[in-house]
Every structure is written in C-alpha cells, then in structure tokens.
Amino acid sequence: MQNLNANNITQAVLDSLASTSDPRLKEIMSSLVRHLHDFAREVNLTEAEWFKGIEFLTACGHMTDDKRQEFILLSDVLGLSMLTVALNNDKPAGCTEATVFGPFHVESAPEYALGDNIANGAKGVPCHVSGTVRGLSGEPVAGAVLDVWQSDDEGLYDVQHPGIDHAQARGVLRADATGRFHFRSILAVPYQVPHDGPVGQMLEATGRHPWRPAHLHFMIQAPGYETLITHVFRDRSAYLDSDVVFGVRESLVCDWTEQPDGSYAMAFDFVLNPLPSAPKGAGAA
Amino acid sequence: MQNLNANNITQAVLDSLASTSDPRLKEIMSSLVRHLHDFAREVNLTEAEWFKGIEFLTACGHMTDDKRQEFILLSDVLGLSMLTVALNNDKPAGCTEATVFGPFHVESAPEYALGDNIANGAKGVPCHVSGTVRGLSGEPVAGAVLDVWQSDDEGLYDVQHPGIDHAQARGVLRADATGRFHFRSILAVPYQVPHDGPVGQMLEATGRHPWRPAHLHFMIQAPGYETLITHVFRDRSAYLDSDVVFGVRESLVCDWTEQPDGSYAMAFDFVLNPLPSAPKGAGAA
Numbered sequence: 420m421q422n423l424n425a426n427n428i429t430q431a432v433l434d435s436l437a438s439t440s441d442p443r444l445k446e447i448m449s450s451l452v453r454h455l456h457d458f459a460r461e462v463n464l465t466e467a468e469w470f471k472g473i474e475f476l477t478a479c480g481h482m483t484d485d486k487r488q489e490f491i492l493l494s495d496v497l498g499l500s501m502l503t504v505a506l507n508n509d510k511p512a513g514c515t516e517a518t519v520f521g522p523f524h525v526e527s528a529p530e531y532a533l534g535d536n537i538a539n540g541a542k543g544v545p546c547h548v549s550g551t552v553r554g555l556s557g558e559p560v561a562g563a564v565l566d567v568w569q570s571d572d573e574g575l576y577d578v579q580h581p582g583i584d585h586a587q588a589r590g591v592l593r594a595d596a597t598g599r600f601h602f603r604s605i606l607a608v609p610y611q612v613p614h615d616g617p618v619g620q621m622l623e624a625t626g627r628h629p630w631r632p633a634h635l636h637f638m639i640q641a642p643g644y645e646t647l648i649t650h651v652f653r654d655r656s657a658y659l660d661s662d663v664v665f666g667v668r669e670s671l672v673c674d675w676t677e678q679p680d681g682s683y684a685m686a687f688d689f690v691l692n693p694l695p696s697a698p699k700g701a702g703a704a
Numbered sequence: 705m706q707n708l709n710a711n712n713i714t715q716a717v718l719d720s721l722a723s724t725s726d727p728r729l730k731e732i733m734s735s736l737v738r739h740l741h742d743f744a745r746e747v748n749l750t751e752a753e754w755f756k757g758i759e760f761l762t763a764c765g766h767m768t769d770d771k772r773q774e775f776i777l778l779s780d781v782l783g784l785s786m787l788t789v790a791l792n793n794d795k796p797a798g799c800t801e802a803t804v805f806g807p808f809h810v811e812s813a814p815e816y817a818l819g820d821n822i823a824n825g826a827k828g829v830p831c832h833v834s835g836t837v838r839g840l841s842g843e844p845v846a847g848a849v850l851d852v853w854q855s856d857d858e859g860l861y862d863v864q865h866p867g868i869d870h871a872q873a874r875g876v877l878r879a880d881a882t883g884r885f886h887f888r889s890i891l892a893v894p895y896q897v898p899h900d901g902p903v904g905q906m907l908e909a910t911g912r913h914p915w916r917p918a919h920l921h922f923m924i925q926a927p928g929y930e931t932l933i934t935h936v937f938r939d940r941s942a943y944l945d946s947d948v949v950f951g952v953r954e955s956l957v958c959d960w961t962e963q964p965d966g967s968y969a970m971a972f973d974f975v976l977n978p979l980p981s982a983p984k985g986a987g988a989a
Contacts, residue, residue: 454746458739
C-alpha cells in the first residue's frame with residue numbers, strides 16, 4: 420500500500436485490521452475508521468483544523484484526573500452518552516427508564532442506614548427522599564442496593580470542592596424487606612456542568628449553555644435484575660427542556676413538595692427489569 | 705427536548721448547535737455529531753464498550769506531554785493524518801508530494817550552515833544528504849528554509865531518549881542562492897512508532913505491527929510557495945509496503961547509496977508549489 424489518496428486510504432486502513440482476532444473489536448474499529456474518514460472527507464478537514472482537534476483532545480486529557488472526567492463530559496454534551504444509554508436500555512413498558520451516568524459517580528461511597536442523612540455536611544435545603552424498588556410484576560425487591568449522589572446548593576458535587584476530601588451528598592443504602600427506602604439529603608438545584616475546560620470552550624463557541632435541570636442520581640442493583648442507572652428530576656426545574664446532556668425523560672420527573680417547615684420531600688417508585696431467567700427444566704425453550 | 709431515543713437524539717444535538725456563530729465550526733461540529741452517532745448506532749455500542757473508549761482516550765491524554773503526542777500517533781495509525789494530508793495537498797503534477805507530519809517535529813531546532821553535521825552526537829552510519837529546492841517552473845528557490853529531523857540507529861528520535869535534552873539529528877538549514885543544499889547526518893533505519901502506550905495496545909489487539917520504513921523528514925518553507933511537509937524514504941527499506949501510518953509515496957522513495965568508505969549518500973530534488981499570485985493589474989481577473 421503506497422500512493423494512497425483521499426479515496427482509497429480508507430480501504431487500506433480497513434485492510435490493515437484484517438488480522439484482528441476479536442471479531443467484535445474488528446467490527447467496532449472498522450466502523451470507527453469508516454465514519455472518522457467519512458467525517459474528514461465530508462468537511463474537507465484542513466490541516467489547521469486537524470491540529471485544533473489534536474490540541475482539543477490533548478487539553479481534555481490533561482484536564483482529566485481522578486476527580487474530573489473531561490472525556491465523559493465531552494461524550495455527554497455531544498449526546499453520545501445518552502445515545503449509548505438509549506441503545507442499551509430498551510426496557511419493557513412499566514420499567515423505570517435509564518438516563519446518563521455522568522462524570523460524578525464515586526466508587527465505594529459510604530454506606531448509610533435507612534433514615535440517615537447522607538448530606539454529611541453538604542449545604543442545602545433539607546430534603547426527605549423515599550420510595551420503593553419493585554420488579555416488573557410488582558414484586559418488592561428486598562435489599563436492593565441504592566447508590567445515590569447529587570450536588571449541593573451551589574450546584575457542585577463534593578469532588579468539585581477543592582477543600583473537601585470526604586463524601587458529601589452521596590451514599591449507599593439498602594431497601595428493606597418490602598423494597599422500601601428512605602433517607603435525608605438536600606434539595607437538588609439546577610447546575611452548570613464544569614465549563615472551565617476545553618468542553619466549556621466548545622459549549623461557548625457553539626452558543627450552548629452549560630446547565631442541567633435539578634436531579635438526584637440513582638444506581639440501583641439487585642440480583643436477578645438489570646442494573647438501573649437513572650436520575651429523578653425535579654418538576655418545574657429550569658432547563659428540563661434544554662438539558663446540556665440531553666438526559667431528561669418525562670417519566671423521571673416528579674414533584675418535590677415543599678413542607679410547612681421549608682424542607683422538601685420527594686417520593687419515587689422504581690421498577691427494575693428482571694434479567695432473563697435460566698431455563699426451568701430440561702424441556703424449557 | 706425530552707424523551708430522546710436512539711433515533712431522534714441526533715437531531716436534538718444538531719438543533720443545539722443552531723446558535724454557533726462561526727459557520728465553519730457549525731459545519732464541522734454538525735458533521736462530527738452525525739458521524740459519531742451513526743458509528744454508535746451502526747455497531748450498537750454497549751455501555752461497557754463506551755467506557756472502554758473513555759478509558760482509552762483518558763490513557764492517551766495522560767501519555768501525552770511536551771515530548772510524546774499519543775493523539776497524533778492515534779490519528780497517524782488510523783490513517784486520519786494521511787487522509788488530511790491527501791485532502792489538502794492536491795498539488796499540480798511535477799510538485800513533490802506531501803506526507804504525514806508525525807509526532808516528532810520540534811519547534812526551534814538549531815540552525816546549521818550548509819555542510820554542517822546535524823547528527824550532533826546521534827549514533828548511526830554517516831550519511832551525506834544533498835539536493836535542490838526549485839519551483840514548479842524549474843526556478844531555484846534561493847534561501848528556502850529546510851527543517852529536517854530523523855531518528856538514530858536505534859530508531860529513536862532525540863526526544864525519545866530520556867537522558868538527552870539537546871537536539872540531535874534535527875536542524876534548520878537554508879538553501880543557497882541556486883536553491884542547493886547539503887548537510888551531513890546519519891543513515892535512517894526502519895523504526896517502530898512508540899508502542900508502550902494505549903495506541904501500541906490498540907495496534908497489538910488489531911494484529912498490526914508498529915513499524916515505519918526508513919525515512920528523513922523535511923519541512924520546506926519559502927515566501928511565495930506552499931509549505932511542503934514530506935519525507936524522503938530509503939529505497940529497499942523494510943515496511944515500504946506496510947507503513948503503520950500509511951505515508952509512503954513512490955515518488956518520495958530514492959536510492960541511498962553506500963559509499964566506498966561505508967558511509968551513505970542520498971540526493972533528492974524538491975519541487976515546491978507556487979502560491980497563487982496576486983492580480984498583476986487593475987484589469988486582472
């Protein structure tokens with residue numbers, strides 16, 4: 420392969436992948452190369468624009484550390500994250516819908532007992548959260564593990580505060596034997612995704628705002644059920660119709676009710692998708 | 705925009721770009737989003753695969769510093785760099801062809817006089833390099849600036865040697881009044897692109913070798929001419945037909961001749977593409 424031009428180079432790169440042993444990797448890489456080349460040809464990418472792209476990716480890489488994930492943020496604001504969620508979460512009607520994971524989940528958040536306050540010092544208006552975890556047939560999912568995380572009244576997650584090195588407004592809880600859960604936290608408010616980096620510059624250059632509507636993140640896991648990664652959004656929040664990461668589902672929006680004492684309460688019932696069960700007998704299909 | 709699914713999310717992201725003030729940026733971003741989404745839909749990207757991609761880009765970013773550019777390397781081995789070169793260098797017949805820039809150019813390399821040895825301590829078999837720089841009509845390009853760089857006999861550029869902090873086997877020279885140049889250096893040998901990082905893992909997983917055929921890099925600049933970024937390849941080098949970055953052009957391969965004393969000599973005549981000239985008079989088209 421010599422003298423490749425803008426038309427035949429794509430096939431040469433595809434040919435170079437011929438010895439890929441993993442067929443799925445070969446499929447993904449081949450599709451990636453085709454679409455990447457089609458993009459460059461379609462816009463007639465200049466060398467200066469190519470180099471801007473290199474610089475952009477480099478800046479994203481240098482911004483990323485154990486507390487900041489600029490590539491997930493990039494994927495989020497380009498709609499790739501929500502597209503991937505949509506491609507992989509075609510759940511039966513009645514199941515709680517999924518939405519984006521986002522860049523702010525932390526592994527091994529502290530465990531709390533039902534009724535505890537997970538705010539752990541995070542500032543905000545108190546909010547009581549409760550609900551149930553059930554399966555698609557209405558059965559309670561006893562002991563379902565709920566991993567919950569949210570931002571504070573400044574719109575920042577704990578990991579975004581330089582001075583804070585312990586978990587705030589995030590925690591792991593277990594539903595009781597009837598699938599019920601409840602805990603205390605703070606009221607979620609709309610916030611801006613981190614926009615002091617290259618992704619923020621991209622949003623500005625494309626005339627986009629960096630806001631997300633108010634929400635609380637949930638990841639719910641239980642044996643026999645598909646893991647659910649989702650948010651509960653706050654009704655009447657600003658930006659429900661222009662979420663910068665395209666994550667809002669009407670079915671995930673609920674009323675967060677102000678109480679006489681000024682605190683809030685939010686209740687949401689989750690429905691998990693059962694995993695396909697193993698054949699029950701020798702003759703089962 | 706709520707309740708987006710795998711089919712309508714692309715239009716929602718495109719709509720979000722509506723306020724982009726720079727029309728070229730809007731064109732590029734819109735094409736990028738369409739192709740990125742088409743790729744994900746075509747392969748039915750799983751969430752685990754998406755996360756592998758995030759991890760891969762993060763690793764590329766963390767590998768990149770002022771001496772190592774993993775994103776350029778990635779672009780090179782995916783053929784994107786050479787495609788961009790091809791899209792932007794449709795020169796008239798007779799002009800020297802362009803090829804990839806590569807990740808090893810260094811700004812402000814030392815200046816040398818014609819006849820100097822640019823090896824500056826780099827190890828290798830001595831090699832004398834000479835030639836001319838002319839324009840498309842055969843006119844000599846007096847004072848053309850030649851920026852030259854190459855690897856040593858281990859196949860490493862100076863910036864890849866941890867112990868070396870000065871320029872070796874790279875330099876800037878000026879052609880004389882007749883467009884001629886000559887300098888001493890070392891013999892180029894085939895080498896492996898850096899493959900101890902994520903791009904190396906990708907090459908291995910796709911069954912590809914990391915080798916490039918022997919070559920010497922040139923960037924040639926002169927007022928009134930298009931800048932030429934190219935290599936001269938060594939005839940009969942291994943990997944001329946399987947260059948990992950797809951950069952070989954037959955017209956850039958020449959004989960590097962062994963001399964009686966064991967040194968080598970290589971001569972190459974470059975032809976630059978004149979820039980379109982300004983209208984010559986008031987009535988000119």
